[in-house]
Amino acid sequence: MVSRVIPVDPFDLIIFGATGDLARRKILPALYRRFCDGQMPGESRVIGAARTEMDTASWRDAVAEAITEFLPAKQCDADSIAAFRDRLHYVPVDALGDDGWADLKTLVRPGVIQAYYFSVAPSLFGALAERLQAFEVCCDTARFVVEKPFGRDLETARDLNRTLATYFHEDQIYRIDHYLGKETVQNLMAIRFGNTLFEPLWNTQYIDHVQITVAETVGVGGRGSYYDRAGAMRDMVQNHLMQLLCLTAMEPPSRFEPAAVRDEKLKVIRALDPVDPGDIVRGQYQAGETPGYIEDVENPDSRTESYIALKLHVANWRWNGTPFYLRTGKRLKARRSEIVVHFKETPHSIFDADAGSRANVLSIRLQPDEGIDLRVTIKEPGPGGMRLIDVPLDMSFAEALGPEAADAPDAYERLIMDVIRGNQTLFMRGDEVEAAWAWTDPIIAGWTDRRDTPLPYETGSSGPEDALMLMHRDGRRWREIAPS
Numbered sequence: 423m424v425s426r427v428i429p430v431d432p433f434d435l436i437i438f439g440a441t442g443d444l445a446r447r448k449i450l451p452a453l454y455r456r457f458c459d460g461q462m463p464g465e466s467r468v469i470g471a472a473r474t475e476m477d478t479a480s481w482r483d484a485v486a487e488a489i490t491e492f493l494p495a496k497q498c499d500a501d502s503i504a505a506f507r508d509r510l511h512y513v514p515v516d517a518l519g520d521d522g523w524a525d526l527k528t529l530v531r532p533g534v535i536q537a538y539y540f541s542v543a544p545s546l547f548g549a550l551a552e553r554l555q556a557f558e559v560c561c562d563t564a565r566f567v568v569e570k571p572f573g574r575d576l577e578t579a580r581d582l583n584r585t586l587a588t589y590f591h592e593d594q595i596y597r598i599d600h601y602l603g604k605e606t607v608q609n610l611m612a613i614r615f616g617n618t619l620f621e622p623l624w625n626t627q628y629i630d631h632v633q634i635t636v637a638e639t640v641g642v643g644g645r646g647s648y649y650d651r652a653g654a655m656r657d658m659v660q661n662h663l664m665q666l667l668c669l670t671a672m673e674p675p676s677r678f679e680p681a682a683v684r685d686e687k688l689k690v691i692r693a694l695d696p697v698d699p700g701d702i703v704r705g706q707y708q709a710g711e712t713p714g715y716i717e718d719v720e721n722p723d724s725r726t727e728s729y730i731a732l733k734l735h736v737a738n739w740r741w742n743g744t745p746f747y748l749r750t751g752k753r754l755k756a757r758r759s760e761i762v763v764h765f766k767e768t769p770h771s772i773f774d775a776d777a778g779s780r781a782n783v784l785s786i787r788l789q790p791d792e793g794i795d796l797r798v799t800i801k802e803p804g805p806g807g808m809r810l811i812d813v814p815l816d817m818s819f820a821e822a823l824g825p826e827a828a829d830a831p832d833a834y835e836r837l838i839m840d841v842i843r844g845n846q847t848l849f850m851r852g853d854e855v856e857a858a859w860a861w862t863d864p865i866i867a868g869w870t871d872r873r874d875t876p877l878p879y880e881t882g883s884s885g886p887e888d889a890l891m892l893m894h895r896d897g898r899r900w901r902e903i904a905p906s
C-alpha cells in the first residue's frame with residue numbers, strides 16, 4: 423500500500439520559540455519529514471525566531487542535530503538533511519521588544535501561504551500578535567498556530583481568546599491538540615461514520631459503558647514546576663481526554679468539515695452533567711525505585727494529582743444511562759492509550775447457563791501499536807458441547823496496511839499540513855475550549871474548597887485502589903493497563 427501525499431501550495435512557516443524543546447523535538451523533525459515527502463513545494467521555507475542571538479548557519483546546524491537526535495536513523499538521509507537546511511532561516515526576535523521585527527518582515531514573503539507557529543509560553547501570544555501587526559509582518563490571510571495549555575481556567579482561556587480575537591479572525595487561529603492528529607483518532611470517525619455496522623448500535627440501547635484511558639509510564643520529568651500548578655485534570659482531561667470523549671460521543675456531523683465537526687463536539691461538552699465528587703478519584707505517585715511525585719516537583723506539600731479517574735454522563739437522548747469512565751495518570755504500569763466501548767450482553771441467551779455469556783468489546787488503540795480490536799463470541803472449538811468463548815478480530819494498522827502505515831505521518835506532521843491547507847477540522851475552536859473549562863472549573867474549585875488530598879499509588883501500578891472501586895461498585899471492571 424502506498425501512502426498518498428496530497429500536494430500543498432508553497433508556504434513560509436515562521437516558528438516563534440524556534441530554539442525551544444517543542445520545536446526541536448516535534449515541529450522541526452515533522453517539517454523535515456514532510457520535506458522528504460515532497461510537501462514543501464516551490465521555495466517553501468521555515469523561519470525560526472527566538473531571542474537567542476545566532477545566525478542562520480548556526481540554527482541550521484542545530485536543526486540538523488535535532489533531526490538526527492529525534493528521528494530514527496533510517497529517516498535521516500544526509501542528502502535530504504542538506505537540502506532541507508537550505509530551506510531554513512533564522513532571525514533573532516524578542517516578543518517583548520522591537521528589535522528583529524523589521525528583519526523578520528524582509529524574510530517573510532507576501533505572496534505565499536503564511537503560517538506562524540506560537541511555540542512559546544501563552545503569556546507571549548498577545549505581544550507576538552501585536553508586533554506582527556504593528557510591524558506589518560503578516561498578511562490578512564496568515565494562519566496562527568497556538569500550543570497548549572490554552573488557559574488554566576475559564577477566565578484565562580477567555581482572556582486568551584479575547585487577546586487573539588483583537589488581532590485575528592477565528593478562522594485564522596489553530597489551537598493545537600496533538601491527540602487529534604493521531605491516525606487512530608481520525609480512524610475513530612472513519613469507523614463510526616464510514617461503516618453501517620457500528621453507528622446503529624452506537625447508543626445507550628446497545629452500549630453498556632465506555633472507558634477512555636491515557637496511561638503513561640513516565641513521571642512529570644523536567645516539567646515539574648508547570649505540572650504542579652496544572653495536574654492531570656488541567657494537563658490531560660480538560661483537553662486530550664475531552665477531545666477523545668467528544669469524538670466518541672458526538673452525533674454524526676453533516677459533513678467532514680470544520681464547522682460541522684466542531685459544532686457536534688461542542689454539543690457533547692455542553693451536554694456533560696456536573697460530576698459528583700464521589701465519582702472522581704485523584705492520585706499521586708509514591709517513591710519506589712524512582713522518586714515520587716513530590717520529589718519530582720520538589721514540593722513536599724503538593725496536593726496536585728498525577729492520576730485521575732472519573733465517571734461522567736452525557737445528558738442527551740443517545741447516551742442517557744451509558745456512563746463514560748475516563749482515567750489518566752503518570753508512572754503507571756504501561757504506556758497505553760485507548761478507547762474501549764463495551765456493548766451490552768444479548769437480551770436473552772438461547773444457550774445453557776453454563777455456556778457463559780459474553781458481550782462484545784470494541785477497542786480503539788491510540789498508542790502503542792495503533793489499531794482496532796473487536797471481541798466477538800464464538801463456540802469453543804471441540805466436541806465439548808456448546809461453550810462460548812471470546813476471540814479477537816484484531817487489526818494492527820502496521821500489520822494490515824503494510825510498512826507504510828508504520829511510517830505514516832505523525833500527529834504534528836499531519837496537523838501542520840492541515841494548517842497549510844487551511845483545514846481547521848482537527849483544531850479546537852475557541853468556544854469548545856471555553857466550554858471544556860466551564861465543565862472543569864467547578865470540579866477543581868471543589869477540591870480547593872474541600873482541601874482534597876490525592877490518594878497515594880505505587881509507581882508501576884494501575885493507580886489508586888479507589889479507582890478500581892469506581893467501577894466495581896457499578897458491577898464493571900477497568901480494562902487491564904497492560905503493554906500490547
Ligand code: NAP
Binds near residue numbers: 439444542543570
Ligand atoms: P521552551 O523549551 O521553554 O522554549 C520556549 C521558547 O520560547 C524558546 O525558543 C525561547 O527562546 C522562546 N522565547 C522565550 N521568551 C521569548 C521572547 N520574549 N521572545 C521570543 N522568544 C521567546 O518551551 P517548549 O517546551 O518548547 O514549549 C513551547 C510551548 O509549547 C509552551 O507553551 C508549552 O506549554 C507548549 N507545549 C510544549 C510541549 C513540549 O513537549 N515541550 C508539549 C505541548 C505544549 P529564547 O530563550 O531563545 O528566546
